[in-house]
Amino acid sequence: MALREIRTQGDPVLEKVCKPVKTMTPRLQGLVDDMLETMYEANGVGLAAPQVGVLRRIVVIDVGEGPYVLVNPEIIEKDGEQTGQEGCLSVPGVYGIVTRPEHVKAKAFDKDMKPYEIEAEGLFARAICHELDHLDGHMYTELVEDGLHRYEDEGEESEE
Numbered sequence: 001m002a003l004r005e006i007r008t009q010g011d012p013v014l015e016k017v018c019k020p021v022k023t024m025t026p027r028l029q030g031l032v033d034d035m036l037e038t039m040y041e042a043n044g045v046g047l048a049a050p051q052v053g054v055l056r057r058i059v060v061i062d063v064g065e066g067p068y069v070l071v072n073p074e075i076i077e078k079d080g081e082q083t084g085q086e087g088c089l090s091v092p093g094v095y096g097i098v099t100r101p102e103h104v105k106a107k108a109f110d111k112d113m114k115p116y117e118i119e120a121e122g123l124f125a126r127a128i129c130h131e132l133d134h135l136d137g138h139m140y141t142e143l144v145e146d147g148l149h150r151y152e153d154e155g156e157e158s159e160e
């Protein structure tokens with residue numbers, strides 16, 4: 001495993017639409033491992049492949065419930081509403097207030113390309129929405145309600 005460089009806002013790779021994964025090759029397995037390592041190293045709760053420069057529909061998420069790998073993910077249900085802080089490893093040092101569904105259900109493939117469904121609420125649901133947006137070239141900064149704010153207290157960051 002190896003750390004990958006996290007691309008930051010302004011890098012054109014973050015504005016592109018990612019391609020689906022057809023087969024899980026050893027190379028993509030390595031990418032998944034590197035994404036997890038890179039996310040943990042950066043104290044993030046989620047990371048999407050384009051954030052490390054790879055235009056594939058792969059995200060990793062860990063909001064404290066163990067790592068989840070979502071390949072070719074799709075949200076199939078959403079309901080409720082939550083408004084709260086959101087940040088992004090690709091937009092370091094700032095956060096914004098974003099409204100997301102409180103509950104989402106998604107389908108995806110795991111790292112062995114086995115299909116599964118996942119139900120999430122709260123931060124986990126927020127992370128799924130945030131990371132899936134990256135796969136279509138979108139950033140949470142498009143959705144913030146009151147501009148971007150600087151973190152005043154470092155060490156309590158939760159970036160995605």
Ligand code: ZN
Nearest residue numbers: 088089090160
């Ligand atoms: Zn992000």
